[in-house]
Amino acid sequence: MADQASINTPDMTGEGVRRRDFINIAAVSFAGVGGLAVLVPLVSQMAPSADVLAQSSTEIDISAIQPGQAIKAVFRKQPVFIRNLTPEEIASAEKVDVASLRDPQTLEERTKAGKTNWLITMGVCTHLGCVPLGAGEGEVKGEFGGYFCPCHGSHYDTAARIRKGPAPKNLEVPEYAFISDTVVKIG
Ligand code: FES
Structure with a gap:
């Protein structure tokens, strides 16, 4: 049992790290998309479109x-x-x-x-x-x-x-x- 635990621990930790990385990457990506979404309306408000x-x-x-x-x-x-x-x-x-x-x-x-x-x-x-x-x-x-x-x-x-x-x-x-x-x- 002890052997199994010592074998499992590194795997669990590795998976935890990978999951955190994924969460961090996802958070950054979301911030990037959010930033763009805010920027586009601001830019389009400043420059009236041709039809306007x-x-x-x-x-x-x-x-x-x-x-x-x-x-x-x-x-x-x-x-x-x-x-x-x-x-x-x-x-x-x-x-x-x-x-x-x-x-x-x-x-x-x-x-x-x-x-x-x-x-x-x-x-x-x-x-x-x-x-x-x-x-x-x-x-x-x-x-x-x-x-x-x-x-x-x-x-x-x-x-x-x-x-x-x-x-x-x-x-x-x-x-x-x-x-x-x-x-x-x-x-
Ligand atoms: S919108 Fe209310 S009476 Fe015209």
Whole structure:
């Protein structure tokens, strides 16, 4: 028995050493992989990818949008609504007592001078970020004729101002400019 024990001990020790080596190597490898995994997102955050750069602004032909119609475009991977308001929709927005609004803004403040019929806003509800309905053909427009967010029931008017429901702010108007009468550059 004693002989067996003395024979077994060196083997056991050798195996123990080999196992420790393996654990050490595994720990180093893991640290290496972890280090890389942290590094890659940091580097990619510092250098915007080509598709992000390409989408820093976007030009949209609006010539086919008739009064009463809207389209959904994409700007920086988010939806944008471009709407050609009818005279009735403009009148409806202008007759509202601005002081009564949760986020007081006139239609004029939300559009470009001489182009109050072109309402350009982000298609992102200011409550929790759902895409409101109302820009697509046949979609419900809510109680105020603009947009309706089905997630929690926010109603926006024809100037895309919040009128009812939990959203705190009007739909955001992005930076944009008319390049011509029929082309808008967003961003
Ligand atoms: S996300 Fe639009 S109402 Fe909540």
